[in-house]
Amino acid sequence: MSARILVVDDVPANVKLLAAKLSREYFDVLTADSGPGALEIAQREAPDIVLLDVMMPGMDGFEVCRRLKADTRTLHIPVVMVTALSDGSDRVAGLEAGADDFLTKPVNDIALFSRVRSLVRLKQMMDEWRIRERTSDELGVVRSEDTEFDESAENADILVVEDSELQRTKVTQTLEIDRARVTSTLTIDDAEGLANAQDFELIIASLTLRNEDGLRLVSRLRCLDRTRQVPILLLAQEEEMQRVAKGMEIGANDYIVKPIDRNELKARVRTQIRRKRYQDRLRTNYQRSLSMALTDSLTGLFNRHYLGAHLARMIGRIAETHKPVVAIMLDIDHFKDVNDTYGHAAGDQVLKEVAERVSRNLRNFDMVARFGGEEFIIVMPDSTLEGAALVAERLRLRIAEEPFHVDAPVDELRITISLGVAATDDAATTPTVLINEADQALYAAKRKGRNCVVATGMEDIPPEILAAAASN
Numbered sequence: 001m002s003a004r005i006l007v008v009d010d011v012p013a014n015v016k017l018l019a020a021k022l023s024r025e026y027f028d029v030l031t032a033d034s035g036p037g038a039l040e041i042a043q044r045e046a047p048d049i050v051l052l053d054v055m056m057p058g059m060d061g062f063e064v065c066r067r068l069k070a071d072t073r074t075l076h077i078p079v080v081m082v083t084a085l086s087d088g089s090d091r092v093a094g095l096e097a098g099a100d101d102f103l104t105k106p107v108n109d110i111a112l113f114s115r116v117r118s119l120v121r122l123k124q125m126m127d128e129w130r131i132r133e134r135t136s137d138e139l140g141v142v143r144s145e146d147t148e149f150d151e152s153a154e155n156a157d158i159l160v161v162e163d164s165e166l167q168r169t170k171v172t173q174t175l176e177i178d179r180a181r182v183t184s185t186l187t188i189d190d191a192e193g194l195a196n197a198q199d200f201e202l203i204i205a206s207l208t209l210r211n212e213d214g215l216r217l218v219s220r221l222r223c224l225d226r227t228r229q230v231p232i233l234l235l236a237q238e239e240e241m242q243r244v245a246k247g248m249e250i251g252a253n254d255y256i257v258k259p260i261d262r263n264e265l266k267a268r269v270r271t272q273i274r275r276k277r278y279q280d281r282l283r284t285n286y287q288r289s290l291s292m293a294l295t296d297s298l299t300g301l302f303n304r305h306y307l308g309a310h311l312a313r314m315i316g317r318i319a320e321t322h323k324p325v326v327a328i329m330l331d332i333d334h335f336k337d338v339n340d341t342y343g344h345a346a347g348d349q350v351l352k353e354v355a356e357r358v359s360r361n362l363r364n365f366d367m368v369a370r371f372g373g374e375e376f377i378i379v380m381p382d383s384t385l386e387g388a389a390l391v392a393e394r395l396r397l398r399i400a401e402e403p404f405h406v407d408a409p410v411d412e413l414r415i416t417i418s419l420g421v422a423a424t425d426d427a428a429t430t431p432t433v434l435i436n437e438a439d440q441a442l443y444a445a446k447r448k449g450r451n452c453v454v455a456t457g458m459e460d461i462p463p464e465i466l467a468a469a470a471s472n
């Protein structure tokens with residue numbers, strides 16, 4: 001995992017030392033010796049991480065951090081404060097100023113690499129989400145300008161795994177400041193069971209359990225679907241740094257060294273909760289925008305855009321399956337009259353109801369899309385022309401036999417549809433050709449008098465198919 005890291009310190013020896021350590025681990029290193037210099041390089045070079053000295057003449061590290069986080073070009077770059085002060089309040093001030101993490105001088109190698117790697121991973125993931133969000137923006141879907149810092153860190157659901165009562169109490173009391181709902185447990189098995197049954201926003205796990213290895217919990221949580229994305233904060237002893245590094249490598253997000261500083265714990269928990277909530281929101285927005293881009297908002301069916309891609313994939317598969325793919329195109333008869341007589345809103349209700357009845361009468365792997373105004377297309381893989389004609393006839397009956405209910409003064413609104421069926425067993429057929437054939441069959445059905453099915457390559461729908469459709 002390579003990344004570009006900007007090291008900022010006013011003392012040349014400090015810059016050299018950190019740069020050498022990072023280069024040895026194959027990180028790409030940029031350097032700056034002042035706050036303004038750091039800001040300029042950060043804007044120009046867009047590094048993946050900034051390691052920022054706190055004490056600098058002129059503009060100090062806190063100020064640089066604040067400016068980086070206030071600029072939309074650099075807002076997303078993680079900042080690690082490097083402080084000589086062992087004063088806890090200073091470190092916490094850094095986190096509250098928007099820093100993503102901090103390290104104390106002299107910088108411990110294991111701490112340096114595990115923090116840097118974890119932030120690089122985070123940055124890569126966030127970059128990916130932001131690219132996707134930009135895509136949904138281009139698709140014309142709402143996009144929020146909020147950042148991680150706009151998320152609340154309160155009322156979080158947190159699981160604490162710690163068998164020392166003293167530590168557990170201390171952690172729980174600290175979490176109560178932000179009104180967290182805390183569940184605590186003593187063993188890895190219980191923790192795994194709980195985390196797999198309920199959504200937690202953070203799991204705090206001790207590495208110093210008496211009879212168990214906390215790292216095992218980390219690896220198990222990273223294998224379960226439900227907990228894969230839940231942040232994990234490790235509680236460790238100073239002399240366990242090797243195991244901490246291992247834990248970060250296998251997926252823990254952060255750690256804190258005992259004796260636990262309450263302010264530090266509070267700040268680290270807040271960061272993890274905010275990040276989690278922000279990522280969840282990006283994910284939800286993305287899924288919503290995806291579904292908006294691929295589906296029709298009135299009926300909830302797939303749209304024409306998705307239909308094209310899906311049909312191409314289905315036809316492509318004929319080379320392996322050697323089974324025909326069928327397209328059924330259907331169109332509501334005299335639909336314009338429905339609008340003209342009962343209004344557009346009633347027309348919309350009819351469209352929805354048609355979509356529902358059609359969907360309900362298909363197999364799971366058949367796909368139905370709204371092709372245009374009152375035209376729908378059904379794609380059936382692994383089917384035959386006869387089988388599809390039967391389905392089409394059944395759909396015709398399901399629409400025609402039951403009246404529709406709309407919010408208009410009408411007792412019985414009867415609706416009918418006409419359907420055209422076309423099939424191909426040639427993997428070289430294009431979606432457009434198949435759709436055109438179905439469209440021509442549909443046109444023939446309209447000419448024939450509507451409320452009927454026409455299939456390409458069939459003179460008339462055979463009576464046994466009509467009988468079979470009517471009997472189920």
Ligand code: GH3
Pocket residue numbers: 298331332333334335336337339343344345346347348351372373374446450
């Ligand atoms: P035919 O039997 O030949 O298909 O006649 P038709 O009246 O159904 O066909 P035509 O193409 O003349 O009219 C289709 C109508 O569908 C016209 C249009 O206003 C209406 N329409 C298209 N999209 C929507 C929609 O989203 N909602 C409503 N309410 N009406 C729509």
Ligand code: MG
Pocket residue numbers: 331332333334335336374
């Ligand atoms: Mg019509």
Ligand code: MG
Pocket residue numbers: 331373374375
């Ligand atoms: Mg039409």
